[in-house]
Amino acid sequence: xxxxxxxxxxxxxxxxxxxxxxxxxxxxxxxxxxxxxxxxxxxxxxxxxxxxxxxxxxxxxxxxxxxxxxxxxxxxxxxxxxxxxxxxxxxxxxxxxxxxxxxxxxxxxxxxxxxxxxxxxxxxxxxxxxxxxxxxxxxxxxxxxxxxxxxxxxxxxxxxxxxxxxxxxxxxxxxxxxxxxxxxxxxxxxxxxxxxxxxxxxxxxxxxxxxxxxxxxxxxxxxxxxxxxxxxxxxxxxxxxxxxxxxxxxxxxxxxxxxxxxxxxxxxxxxxxxxxxxxxxxxxxxxxxxxxxxxxxxxxxxxxxxxxxxxxxxxxxxxxxxxxxxxxxxxxxxxxxxxxx
Amino acid sequence: xxxxxxxxxxxxxxxxxxxxxxxxxxxxxxxxxxxxxxxxxxxxxxxxxxxxxxxxxxxxxxxxxxxxxxxxxxxxxxxxxxxxxxxxxxxxxxxxxxxxxxxxxxxxxxxxxxxxxxxxxxxxxxxxxxxxxxxxxxxxxxxxxxxxxxxxxxxxxxxxxxxxxxxxxxxxxxxxxxxxxxxxxxxxxxxxxxxxxxxxxxxxxxxxxxxxxxxxxxxxxxxxxxxxxxxxxxxxxxxxxxxxxxxxxxxxxxxxxxxxxxxxxxxxxxxxxxxxxxxxxxxxxxxxxx
Amino acid sequence: xxxxxxxxxxxxxxxxxxxxxxxxxxxxxxxxxxxxxxxxxxxxxxxxxxxxxxxxxxxxxxxxxxxxxxxxxxxxxxxxxxxxxxxxxxxxxxxxxxxxxxxxxxxxxxxxxxxxxxxxxxxxxxxxxxxxxxxxxxxxxxxxxxxxxxxxxxxxxxxxxxxxxxxxxxxxxxxxxxxxxxxxxxxxxxxxxxxxxxxxxxxxxxxxxxxxxxxxxxxxxxxxxxxxxxxxxxxx
Numbered sequence: 001x002x003x004x005x006x007x008x009x010x011x012x013x014x015x016x017x018x019x020x021x022x023x024x025x026x027x028x029x030x031x032x033x034x035x036x037x038x039x040x041x042x043x044x045x046x047x048x049x050x051x052x053x054x055x056x057x058x059x060x061x062x063x064x065x066x067x068x069x070x071x072x073x074x075x076x077x078x079x080x081x082x083x084x085x086x087x088x089x090x091x092x093x094x095x096x097x098x099x100x101x102x103x104x105x106x107x108x109x110x111x112x113x114x115x116x117x118x119x120x121x122x123x124x125x126x127x128x129x130x131x132x133x134x135x136x137x138x139x140x141x142x143x144x145x146x147x148x149x150x151x152x153x154x155x156x157x158x159x160x161x162x163x164x165x166x167x168x169x170x171x172x173x174x175x176x177x178x179x180x181x182x183x184x185x186x187x188x189x190x191x192x193x194x195x196x197x198x199x200x201x202x203x204x205x206x207x208x209x210x211x212x213x214x215x216x217x218x219x220x221x222x223x224x225x226x227x228x229x230x231x232x233x234x235x236x237x238x239x240x241x242x243x244x245x246x247x248x249x250x251x252x253x254x255x256x257x258x259x260x261x262x263x264x265x266x267x268x269x270x271x272x273x274x275x276x277x278x279x280x281x282x283x284x285x286x287x288x289x290x291x292x293x294x295x296x297x298x299x300x301x302x303x304x305x306x307x308x309x310x311x312x313x314x315x316x317x318x319x320x321x322x323x324x325x326x327x328x329x330x331x332x333x334x335x336x337x338x339x340x341x
Numbered sequence: 342x343x344x345x346x347x348x349x350x351x352x353x354x355x356x357x358x359x360x361x362x363x364x365x366x367x368x369x370x371x372x373x374x375x376x377x378x379x380x381x382x383x384x385x386x387x388x389x390x391x392x393x394x395x396x397x398x399x400x401x402x403x404x405x406x407x408x409x410x411x412x413x414x415x416x417x418x419x420x421x422x423x424x425x426x427x428x429x430x431x432x433x434x435x436x437x438x439x440x441x442x443x444x445x446x447x448x449x450x451x452x453x454x455x456x457x458x459x460x461x462x463x464x465x466x467x468x469x470x471x472x473x474x475x476x477x478x479x480x481x482x483x484x485x486x487x488x489x490x491x492x493x494x495x496x497x498x499x500x501x502x503x504x505x506x507x508x509x510x511x512x513x514x515x516x517x518x519x520x521x522x523x524x525x526x527x528x529x530x531x532x533x534x535x536x537x538x539x540x541x542x543x544x545x546x547x548x549x550x551x552x553x554x555x556x557x558x559x560x561x562x563x564x565x566x567x568x569x570x571x572x573x574x575x576x577x578x579x580x581x582x583x584x585x586x587x588x589x590x591x592x593x594x595x596x597x598x599x600x601x602x603x604x605x606x607x608x609x610x611x612x613x614x615x616x617x618x619x620x621x622x623x624x625x626x627x628x629x630x631x
Numbered sequence: 632x633x634x635x636x637x638x639x640x641x642x643x644x645x646x647x648x649x650x651x652x653x654x655x656x657x658x659x660x661x662x663x664x665x666x667x668x669x670x671x672x673x674x675x676x677x678x679x680x681x682x683x684x685x686x687x688x689x690x691x692x693x694x695x696x697x698x699x700x701x702x703x704x705x706x707x708x709x710x711x712x713x714x715x716x717x718x719x720x721x722x723x724x725x726x727x728x729x730x731x732x733x734x735x736x737x738x739x740x741x742x743x744x745x746x747x748x749x750x751x752x753x754x755x756x757x758x759x760x761x762x763x764x765x766x767x768x769x770x771x772x773x774x775x776x777x778x779x780x781x782x783x784x785x786x787x788x789x790x791x792x793x794x795x796x797x798x799x800x801x802x803x804x805x806x807x808x809x810x811x812x813x814x815x816x817x818x819x820x821x822x823x824x825x826x827x828x829x830x831x832x833x834x835x836x837x838x839x840x841x842x843x844x845x846x847x848x849x850x851x852x853x854x855x856x857x858x859x860x861x862x863x864x865x866x867x
Contacts, residue, residue, distance in 0.1 A: 077436050079378070124615035131376050132615060134436055135565055138378060139611050142562050143604040150601055262558065266440055273437055302456075306448025314423065314441035317434050502731070509721050509732050516719040518703035519682065519712070520783065521736035 058186040059248040061287030066240030072278035075213030080137030082265030088245030114242020122234035141265035148257035162256025276323030285324035354480040356587020357487030361542040362564035363579040365535035372511035379442035381557030384539030387412040416536025461547035483545040566610040572624020635819040641689035665834035674823040712785035718776040722765035733782030749778040770801035
């Protein structure tokens with residue numbers, strides 16, 4: 001009958017278990033093999049449109065990785081990460097078209113711009129905790145398309161029409177076409193970012209983030225500057241999602257305000273829940289989910305993906321709170337029970 | 342001067358809409374400490390129901406009343422079926438359910454009523470502008486309707502036994518059970534009322550902005566701003582905040598930023614309130630709830 | 632006299648933590664039963680078990696009807712009024728509104744005259760009528776809590792440490808009134824107290840609870856006069 005509320009994300013988090021060195025080697029081998037497969041199979045078999053979709057799924061996976069850092073591991077709810085995705089995309093678009101910067105140089109700049117923006121938005125809301133961040137980020141996501149359309153910045157953003165950019169050419173020594181090259185580029189970057197984040201989350205900083213999620217009062221009592229850690233985590237998260245947005249601009253070769261409406265933010269949120277809140281590999285499932293589900297669903301009706309998204313989201317929250325990433329553990333638990341019987 | 346007066350009156354007219362939606366948000370926030378991110382979509386959905394009834398040939402006010410009853414039912418049903426099992430779940434799970442609701446309502450509308458913009462009739466249509474062109478018939482009528490609704494809500498909560506029980510359940514659920522109040526049903530009733538108030542707001546704003554699935558999104562943003570400005574745990578404050586934000590929006594739109602950045606103005610109001618006075622003008626002081 | 636409330640082998644747990652291990656206890660019709668014991672013995676949990684505010688096993692009979700597993704509000708509607716620890720008043724509401732909530736389930740016409748009855752017991756509440764309960768002094772809040780509970784016209788009144796945090800004089804007042812209530816209204820009372828002397832004075836039966844088990848039970852006056860029990864359990 002207790003009505004006390006669990007901490008945000010409390011039931012959804014994963015425990016990080018220390019592993020023996022032998023297991024570490026095995027794990028590294030599995031990761032390498034998975035990466036090689038993810039690189040080779042699509043290059044060999046996928047059409048250029050399929051490659052484009054996979055590239056996009058990669059950028060979404062990175063964006064959800066960013067969102068998962070703040071929501072999954074730090075317990076702060078953001079409903080507006082689409083805004084950072086948008087700002088990252090526009091930063092790259094503007095730098096490439098107005099300053100003739102090569103695409104790869106724009107990426108760190110987009111990440112930093114979004115990090116700073118994240119800091120600015122996170123600062124007022126994160127001091128207060130609770131739902132204030134969700135409310136502020138939701139509002140940001142609703143307002144962003146309008147800002148991008150604003151006539152005062154039209155010269156830079158291209159206004160309602162948006163801006164076209166040029167897909168980078170594959171370096172000649174690779175022998176790949178442009179789509180294949182971009183896919184590999186995004187895949188490699190994604191792999192690096194996922195590894196970096198996995199390391200970060202196992203470090204002291206990662207432990208601090210999780211302790212704020214699970215035991216905020218205790219963390220504060222131990223002398224942690226909670227607001228500061230939360231704000232920095234949010235900035236990092238916004239930066240990673242911004243980087244993903246930048247990559248998406250390059251992949252799509254076009255940015256326009258209406259591709260960054262509130263639904264994008266909601267899709268990222270759904271992708272996070274479906275992939276697995278507080279899971280490191282979860283965002284990969286999430287990215288694939290938000291690219292490929294609409295293809296299936298749209299054959300039913302234009303509105304169907306949204307309805308199905310909503311239903312799937314609620315379904316996962318009720319029945320599979322650990323998302324796709326929780327499947328293996330669920331199945332393992334099932335087997336363990338069987339054996340006991 | 343004429344322009345300023347007109348902007349003020351227009352601000353009060355839209356402010357009434359924001360105040361209603363803010364009140365709906367705060368009613369649910371007070372008892373559950375959750376923000377219903379789907380409140381706007383639910384209101385738009387109700388407005389579509391009203392349009393369907395009107396097009397089926399019902400007189401406006403009959404359709405209006407029927408819509409209120411249906412919306413109330415939808416609100417109660419939603420709470421009982423979807424939110425009730427989530428009472429002890431994490432905040433994230435609750436926010437997720439609200440987002441799921443938002444998606445379902447929004448896209449169900451697109452599915453059932455198509456995405457095209459539709460015009461919605463006003464019962465206060467008058468070709469002759471009133472008060473020397475200061476105010477349109479619809480502005481006057483919709484403001485009157487909102488004020489009557491807000492007044493009725495006040496009387497209900499203040500002077501009826503059921504209203505008192507609902508307030509008690511919001512403030513202190515466990516004590517309420519001890520005096521025999523069915524707290525679960527009070528929550529469902531609160532949802533029903535919130536959905537009803539949202540439906541009225543939707544039907545009053547639809548003739549002005551036209552009806553489409555996105556209609557309430559911006560209004561929800563202004564309602565958030567109003568609720569925060571007035572104090573997110575104070576219904577009266579939220580209503581005043583809603584009116585204030587309506588006036589700020591119209592004056593700001595006319596003299597400062599233009600209509601292109603109206604949503605950004607709401608975002609700026611929200612951030613300013615959080616920076617300067619997070620408890621709002623009339624709210625209880627926010628303790629850092631980590 | 633037949634039993635108004637009877638607990639048989641009641642177990643209770645918060646999550647994994649088991650707090651009660653088979654409590655048997657009786658409150659007679661119109662009688663006062665005191666439940667004594669140290670902090671953490673499970674006194675408050677016993678009251679919560681009666682009200683369905685904690686997961687329980689075992690039997691709880693109210694005037695012959697099994698009420699275990701029923702919802703708190705349904706138990707209240709059967710005439711059980713509970714003044715919990717922390718008093719359970721509605722701080723944000725006025726004294727008047729607290730009164731009205733106390734009588735929430737009643738449909739009879741005597742509610743207003745019962746208000747007068749409460750003013751007879753607690754005259755200070757009349758002066759505070761339009762004031763927010765949160766602004767009342769501790770003693771006034773305890774009076775309000777008891778008045779609120781009595782306005783339910785309960786068959787059974789559960790009191791959780793009515794003396795807690797109050798000045799001795801006010802405690803005296805409150806217990807005097809409890810005696811009057813018992814005589815005037817014929818309501819059965821189950822009272823939990825740290826202050827054993829006070830509780831044994833007003834009670835006719837008493838139980839001593841230790842880590843979730845009843846270790847001593849009997850007529851209140853016998854327990855009060857038993858040197859050994861006093862020394863080993865009540866500490867005075």
